[in-house]
Amino acid sequence: MIEVESVDVSLGDTEILRDVSLRVPAGEFVGLVGPNGAGKTTLLRTVNGAIDPDAGRVLVDGDRMSDLSSRAGSRRVATVPQDTGTRFAFSVEDVVAMGRTPHRSRFGSDDGGDAVERALERTSTASFRDRRISTLSGGERQRVFVARAIAQEAPALVLDEPTASLDVNHATRTLSLVCELVADGRAVLGAIHDLEAAARFCDRLVMLADGEVVASGAPADVLTADALATSFDMESVVTRNPVTGAPTVTPLSDTGDERRSVHVLGGGRVGAAVVARLHAAGFGVTAGPVPEGDELLGVSERLDVPTETVPPMSALDGSTLAAAGERIDEADVTVLADLTLTPDGGLLDLAAEAGQTVVVEERPLDERDRAGTDQRRRYERLRERVTTSGLDDVAATVRSVGADAGRHVSRRGI
Structure with missing residues (x-):
């Protein structure tokens, strides 16, 4: 025509x-x-x-x-x-x-x-x-x-x-x-x-x-x-x-508060979007562990975001947990991005060690629960004690939580 x-x-x-x-x-x-x-x-x-x-x-x-x-x-x-x-x-x-x-x-x-x-x-x-x-x-x-x-x-x-x-x-x-x-x-x-x-x-x-x-x-x-x-x-x-x-399309910029660091636990589309938005806001970002081939890896590789990986369909080994734990210890804030619950409970163990924590959820927990009742209860107890955020507001929420030096998140019983 x-x-x-x-x-x-x-x-x-x-x-x-x-x-x-x-x-x-x-x-x-x-x-x-x-x-x-x-x-x-x-x-x-x-x-x-x-x-x-x-x-x-x-x-x-x-x-x-x-x-x-x-x-x-x-x-x-x-x-x-x-x-x-x-x-x-x-x-x-x-x-x-x-x-x-x-x-x-x-x-x-x-x-x-x-x-x-x-x-x-x-x-x-x-x-x-x-x-x-x-x-x-x-x-x-x-x-x-x-x-x-x-x-x-x-x-x-x-x-x-x-x-x-x-x-x-x-x-x-x-x-x-x-x-x-x-x-x-x-x-x-x-x-x-x-x-x-x-x-x-x-x-x-x-x-x-x-x-x-x-x-x-x-x-x-x-x-x-x-x-x-x-x-x-x-x-x-x-x-x-x-x-x-x-x-x-998520545009990136070089502006923001580069003094604060954030670790992202979780992967998939939401994890990838969280990494991109935090990086665009100027935070120092690390991520993982995620399985090889995860959507988050394509983003983290392009942005040079250090990310722990594991083979697909495998449990988290001790060295991977230790490396991710060190990154969490060094981060000012940890973001749980549509965290998937696994039978070994490794990701929840890492989340339990985090200080300031923000939860971003896009999918219902039922779609992310592969573990069962005990792990679900652990996650729900953690979610009650931390800050929640929508994907669009994650950078502002992380900035607000990270600035609150007096805030303390109790991890007892998680």
């Missing part, structure tokens, strides 16, 4: 796009990701015909956009702009009805039927159809412009940061609606700043940097730590969201 072939675009003396090629077939949602200034908006404006490329060509449904009239091009491509400001106080219904302009004859007739009504209902904007667009919030205006694009009934749709003004709930609803339009057969190309949302909702991603395509493919293949480092100039850790299965 959308074909961009070796496109170059310069604005004045500045080269914006260089040899950009991509394809968006009908029934696919392709997300454009990349840093500010990468050329995403310019590429979208080239696709919808607002800019003629200096070289290369853009085809939509087989026709070259530069050969089509403005009206004909608007029947091929509908646009949701990033800037939803308006100069005049049109009503919401009038703004949505503007999407029908390419379909009206010179006598003003339009055979689109109730396309405007369907678009209002589909975007949940019918309830304020009579309000002036200037009285709406930024998020409400964004939904109105999505409704206008739907009313346009073009087979291709380009979106420039469609969720930039929306809260999390409306952003999810908007992208879910876009996915419905894709399921109806539209081809959608959208610039999306939220990498996790792009990974979750898009079929494929195209990463731009300095006006060039640097990566293209499935979200998991594009959102890699190496590609993000090259394009965004940032260190990051990429893990998998356990609910959606999509990649989750």
Whole structure:
């Protein structure tokens, strides 16, 4: 449906796009990701015909956009702009009805039927159809412009940061609606700043940097730590969201309180995320023991986090326990990250030796209990006496607990 072939675009003396090629077939949602200034908006404006490329060509449904009239091009491509400001106080219904302009004859007739009504209902904007667009919030205006694009009934749709003004709930609803339009057969190309949302909702991603395509493919293949480092100039850790299965990007920084050290007990996705977030906050982090092949190891190896390992499906031996115990003794805070209870009780023994302790739990204990009643009771007694935290707040919680020099956690009876 959308074909961009070796496109170059310069604005004045500045080269914006260089040899950009991509394809968006009908029934696919392709997300454009990349840093500010990468050329995403310019590429979208080239696709919808607002800019003629200096070289290369853009085809939509087989026709070259530069050969089509403005009206004909608007029947091929509908646009949701990033800037939803308006100069005049049109009503919401009038703004949505503007999407029908390419379909009206010179006598003003339009055979689109109730396309405007369907678009209002589909975007949940019918309830304020009579309000002036200037009285709406930024998020409400964004939904109105999505409704206008739907009313346009073009087979291709380009979106420039469609969720930039929306809260999390409306952003999810908007992208879910876009996915419905894709399921109806539209081809959608959208610039999306939220990498996790792009990974979750898009079929494929195209990463731009300095006006060039640097990566293209499935979200998991594009959102890699190496590609993000090259394009965004940032260190990051990429893990998998356990609910959606999509990649989750955790940016890292060199700032924080490096005087405090933290040891992480536990592994898997939660352990990996805890290590990444604490490292990003500037803590000195150690981890383990974890079995070889654990998800945490991929993160700790990239960040040079010292980690004790054991062979898969094996009990903890004395030397491993001793090494991990030394790291715990040296740490200011120990974090139990979705700790799994094992029959040998080795991890609980290590937890019992920790001083300041924070528990982070994402999975129910029943899913992590491989030991039985006695070990479960030990863990529950420990959990009652330490600080608990959500994954998103773990760095702030560790900082708060570590700063409380007078706090003492009794380990008697654990």
